[in-house]
Every structure is written in structure tokens, then in C-alpha cells.
Amino acid sequence: MSDPAERIARRLKLPHLRLALALANTGQISAAARALNMAQPAASRMLAEMERLLGAPVCVRGPKGVELSETGLALAERARRILTELSEAGRDVVEISAGKAGTAYIGAVTAPAINLVVPALQRLKSAHPTIEAHVEVGTSDMLVPRLLEGQLDFVIGRVPVHMDIADFDIRPVQPEVVSLLVRAGHPLARERRLPLSSLIDYEWVMQPPGTPLRRAMEYSFASHGLALPRISLISTSFLVLLSMIWRSDAIAPVAVEAARLLVAEGGMSQAVTALDLDERIEIPPYALIARADRHLSPTARLFYETICALIETGRGFVASSTVAP
Incomplete structure (x- = not known):
């Protein structure tokens, strides 16, 4: 120096x-x-x-x-x-000296929040009864900047296109599948092997432009030479989405994990159901994202490794070292 x-x-x-x-x-x-x-x-x-x-x-x-x-x-x-490193050092010392697990701060898009973060917490609770997860659910462009600012330990989402991938340690997961939710009494609810063309006359609930799920649907319609159907509501809120389809014949695309929470056997709701499409629509992979220069606290490391184990026994990680935004 x-x-x-x-x-x-x-x-x-x-x-x-x-x-x-x-x-x-x-x-x-x-x-x-x-x-x-x-x-x-x-x-x-x-x-x-x-x-x-x-x-x-x-x-x-x-x-x-x-x-x-x-x-x-x-x-x-x-x-x-x-200052972030000093704060994290303080967390490490407190957790180690107290002899117990502390709190992990995790950001996640909706699907992995449901099918990874919650099961990871349940798995860890038996060995670490004091462990806690502070989970923020939102879009990747909201969560990843908070990761860079040190407010989150890691994120399960996608790196926004305007950010440098070199700033992150990224482990992409296999692609998500789209499910189309409607109310149980929808005119198409009992139909089988529905072509995408049969859905264009209904109103839709969509996420904002540029979000991965919205882009997956736009690509699917365009690849069949179909115009995007009429979108009556744009929202990232799962509750707003459910409220809309419950009161109308609207169709709402969601990640299949979110749909299963509601419509699978023993699911939480009998008021909605998923349409039976004749094709598979995929959303580009999300990923486990940590800061490249960041040391995870003991508790965050426990969550990270447990979520990795859940992914490996489920869909698995993508071999590529990059992830689509």
C-alpha cells in the first residue's frame, strides 16, 4: 500500500x-x-x-x-x-456465542418461497428449534438490489438484465412450469387437452411486462401466431390474482408450485382449479443467488445448504453457470 x-x-x-x-x-x-x-x-x-x-x-x-x-x-x-461485513460479523459472533441458530434473511419469488423456503424451515426446526427465517417475497428486480445492499443473505430469483452477473454466485435451478388458474365453475374447467388458441377470448390476469412469467406467456402466444389476449388486471399480488379469478372467468398464469398449493388433492381451496393444457409452458430458470464477495452467516449457510439439498432431490440444478433474467 x-x-x-x-x-x-x-x-x-x-x-x-x-x-x-x-x-x-x-x-x-x-x-x-x-x-x-x-x-x-x-x-x-x-x-x-x-x-x-x-x-x-x-x-x-x-x-x-x-x-x-x-x-x-x-x-x-x-x-x-x-459496514455490511461488520454487521454480519456481529451476527456470527452472537449466534456462535449463544450456541443457537439465529435468523436468515431470504428473498424469493413466489414459487420457491412456497416449495423451498417453507420446507427448508420445517426440516431445520427439528435440529434447530430456535431458527428463524425472515422471508421477503417479491419480484427479482426488487429483491436482488436488497441483496447487494446487504439486507438479504441470499435470493431465490433471477438476476435483472441491467446487473453484472459477475457480482453474484449463481446456481440456476431447472425451469419452472406454468399453470393456468381459473375458478372452479369456469366454462373450460372440465375440458381436457386445451389448445392455447381456445383461451384467447377470455380476459387474463397477468404479471407486469418484463417479468419472467409474463414473458413466458407472451412467447407461447407469439410462437403459435396468436395475439396476446385481453389483460384486464396487472398485478404481482397472488391474493389480488385469486380475488379476480374467483369473481370472473379470467385466467391467471402462475408457477405450478403455487397452483399445487391450492388445487392439488388436499389443497387449500376448492374454489379454483387449473386448466388442462395440451402443451407445457416453461418459465426460464430461477436461481440461488448470493453475493460473490459475501460470507454467509452460520444460520444463512444452514438454510442455503438445506435448500440446495431440497433442489437436488426435486428438479435439480442446471449445469450452466448462467441464468436467464
């Missing part, structure tokens, strides 16, 4: 890093001070101290707040990683 770099490393303190990150997150000195429970004059003095130490401006002040300079952006990114 060069002398100037070593001098900066010796003099930078954790409060400096926390302030740099707070400025990146808020864009205002006053808001950053509030986030750190500091008075604004104290935050301004610390910012000036940082800039003297670095020999460069950390941010550029404007009429609407501050923008981080190139130096400030580099410092904030390093600060994010360092």
Missing part, C-alpha cells in the same frame, strides 16, 4: 464511513445527519474533516442537496461493504 493510501486508511474511522453511506442514500446533509442521530453542524464538520483527510471533495453541493463526487461514490461503495 502506498504511503498516502496507508495514511488515509489509518485515519478513516467508522463514523466517516457511516456518513459517506448516509449521504449516498439520502442526498442531503440534513437527512444524513438525522439518519445517524447527529446534529447537522456536526455532520458538516465531519464531512469537512473527511474531505481534508482524503484531499478531495466527497460531494458537490447543489440547490436540491448534494451529489457524491467520484471520490465520494468510491468511498460510499467501500463503506457499504465494510
Whole structure:
């Protein structure tokens, strides 16, 4: 390490890093001070101290707040990683010293949340009765940025197209299958081997454009030379989807795992059923996604390995090291 770099490393303190990150997150000195429970004059003095130490401006002040300079952006990114690692080190120490499992923070799209995270928790509970899973269910473009920010241990989803795959450790799972849910009394509910063309006159409930399930359906219709049917409701909410098909003749595509939860023998609902299609529609693989530079806590590692075991005994992992967004 060069002398100037070593001098900066010796003099930078954790409060400096926390302030740099707070400025990146808020864009205002006053808001950053509030986030750190500091008075604004104290935050301004610390910012000036940082800039003297670095020999460069950390941010550029404007009429609407501050923008981080190139130096400030580099410092904030390093600060994010360092503070995340310190937080995770604290979790590790607490879990190990307490002699018990703690909490794993997991993000998942709907299907693996149902058929992987819940079974993994059930499997771990017998040996680790105090273990907990904090599970966020959402779209991949919501979850993966939270993984990068250190708010989630790992995600079961897909890397968004605008993100660099090199930032992640990715283990793709075999593709999901689409199931089409309707109310039990739907005109097509008792039909068998339905062609896709027989569904275009009904209204549909779809996920937003660009989501993997929506793209799978768009591709299937297009590959048969069919226009996309009329979409009456766009939502990522499973409850909203169920409410719509329960009250109408709408059709809703979902991952087959979500459909089985409701319509399989002994399922949770007799009010909905799945259509019998004459073809198989697949969604590109989701994956187990962790940060490439991140050490999982003991509890997160337990969950990760248990979910891997469940995948291997089910569909299995894809041999390729990449995953479709």
C-alpha cells in the first residue's frame, strides 16, 4: 500500500464511513445527519474533516442537496461493504456465542418461497428449534438490489438484465412450469387437452411486462401466431390474482408450485382449479443467488445448504453457470 493510501486508511474511522453511506442514500446533509442521530453542524464538520483527510471533495453541493463526487461514490461503495461485513460479523459472533441458530434473511419469488423456503424451515426446526427465517417475497428486480445492499443473505430469483452477473454466485435451478388458474365453475374447467388458441377470448390476469412469467406467456402466444389476449388486471399480488379469478372467468398464469398449493388433492381451496393444457409452458430458470464477495452467516449457510439439498432431490440444478433474467 502506498504511503498516502496507508495514511488515509489509518485515519478513516467508522463514523466517516457511516456518513459517506448516509449521504449516498439520502442526498442531503440534513437527512444524513438525522439518519445517524447527529446534529447537522456536526455532520458538516465531519464531512469537512473527511474531505481534508482524503484531499478531495466527497460531494458537490447543489440547490436540491448534494451529489457524491467520484471520490465520494468510491468511498460510499467501500463503506457499504465494510459496514455490511461488520454487521454480519456481529451476527456470527452472537449466534456462535449463544450456541443457537439465529435468523436468515431470504428473498424469493413466489414459487420457491412456497416449495423451498417453507420446507427448508420445517426440516431445520427439528435440529434447530430456535431458527428463524425472515422471508421477503417479491419480484427479482426488487429483491436482488436488497441483496447487494446487504439486507438479504441470499435470493431465490433471477438476476435483472441491467446487473453484472459477475457480482453474484449463481446456481440456476431447472425451469419452472406454468399453470393456468381459473375458478372452479369456469366454462373450460372440465375440458381436457386445451389448445392455447381456445383461451384467447377470455380476459387474463397477468404479471407486469418484463417479468419472467409474463414473458413466458407472451412467447407461447407469439410462437403459435396468436395475439396476446385481453389483460384486464396487472398485478404481482397472488391474493389480488385469486380475488379476480374467483369473481370472473379470467385466467391467471402462475408457477405450478403455487397452483399445487391450492388445487392439488388436499389443497387449500376448492374454489379454483387449473386448466388442462395440451402443451407445457416453461418459465426460464430461477436461481440461488448470493453475493460473490459475501460470507454467509452460520444460520444463512444452514438454510442455503438445506435448500440446495431440497433442489437436488426435486428438479435439480442446471449445469450452466448462467441464468436467464
